[in-house]
């Protein structure tokens with residue numbers, strides 16, 4: 442009896458599987474026939490649009506010279522049919538395969554003008570990436586990938602199933618410790634993000650060398666003016682006056698401390714875990730003759746121990762590096778280092794108001810997506826603003842003002858991307874590979890869309906320590 446039931450169940454499941462396969466094959470043949478007469482560029486665009494279920498406002502140029510799509514749209518130049526291999530060998534995250542091919546540069550190139558990108562590119566890139574993070578949609582993604590792989594291989598040849606393409610050397614090599622957020626792991630990930638050729642940062646960030654959201658008091662402000670405006674707003678919130686002390690945790694290339702010392706006469710200390718940033722900041726401080734006013738050290742925030750020493754503390758977009766589980770510990774350290782009544786300005790990237798919509802169904806956090814964690818900010822984690830607010834209050838740092846800088850970040854990213862565009866030659870001469878440059882430019886511009894779409898934001902808090 443039991444044997445009979447088992448046999449029937451196995452028979453039914455196998456029949457279902459065969460029916461599904463036949464169904465997929467028939468759908469595939471119908472699709473294959475419908476695209477047979479199209480040019481290669483049209484085929485690729487149609488296949489991709491079918492896979493993601495949305496129109497793609499891009500122009501495609503295929504290896505045979507065929508082209509399709511609007512003239513002003515970003516141009517995807519598929520240099521050889523091997524581009525398909527990168528995608529097929531990254532079935533869980535096709536966009537990672539795409540980025541790897543872009544960095545490698547042999548099979549894919551991309552060309553776009555930053556102004557056109559921000560003006561015309563309406564497709565919510567981040568939403569597309571989020572589809573890959575969704576568990577309920579995961580099965581659909583796998584099935585779609587399988588179906589598309591069948592179609593692609595039958596159109597472009599089964600030889601594409603040969604060995605996976607090599608991972609570009611520019612990619613961050615994840616170790617099992619990288620998500621643990623120990624001081625060593627944080628140092629390694631920050632080094633990946635900030636220790637690369639400083640010319641890239643000089644040419645992208647401009648004179649101020651600030652790698653956080655600027656503040657555009659008027660829409661026509663330059664990047665430099667907006668970064669200095671952001672510093673001045675923070676200095677006013679901190680109430681800086683001559684002779685006071687300020688600590689900058691995650692001080693980057695030292696720009697805030699230098700500004701505060703020059704304009705407000707305050708003595709500052711800054712810490713960073715990037716050796717290149719530290720060296721750069723120390724040399725700049727020396728060059729400006731500010732050694733008595735500004736001290737920059739290579740140090741993890743956990744090693745700061747001057748209890749009750751500082752009148753004021755600032756931290757601009759550092760907290761997203763240390764992992765959500767360490768936020769409380771970080772804020773407790775800030776509270777201990779401040780004098781009673783001392784002020785703290787915290788600027789941090791947070792989940793945007795539209796993120797909540799996705800939160801329940803997406804198992805992978807947006808910033809866990811391998812394109813971000815393997816090419817931009819490994820192991821960064823972002824939290825909701827209300828969670829920061831609660832933690833600040835709980836450790837005894839009373840939140841006095843909260844300012845959302847989301848729209849300012851769209852313009853900041855646009856200015857960074859334009860600087861990359863205008864300085865491409867010089868950046869490439871400094872040793873950055875053309876593929877990585879393209880990936881970086883796309884990443885910076887893509888982040889602008891992320892902020893524009895409300896998935897991410899940056900919030901500036903002013904807090905006061907209890908007296």
Ligand SMILES: C[S@@+](CC[C@H](N)C(=O)[O-])C[C@H]1O[C@@H](n2cnc3c(N)ncnc32)[C@H](O)[C@@H]1O
Nearest residue numbers: 651652653691693713714715741742757759762
């Ligand atoms: C996005 S950059 C911002 C730099 C600077 N605040 C600015 O606005 O230009 C993040 C900074 O946080 C620093 N950082 C990351 N993890 C850190 C840690 N555990 N301790 C101290 N600094 C850290 C990095 O070295 C880097 O300088």
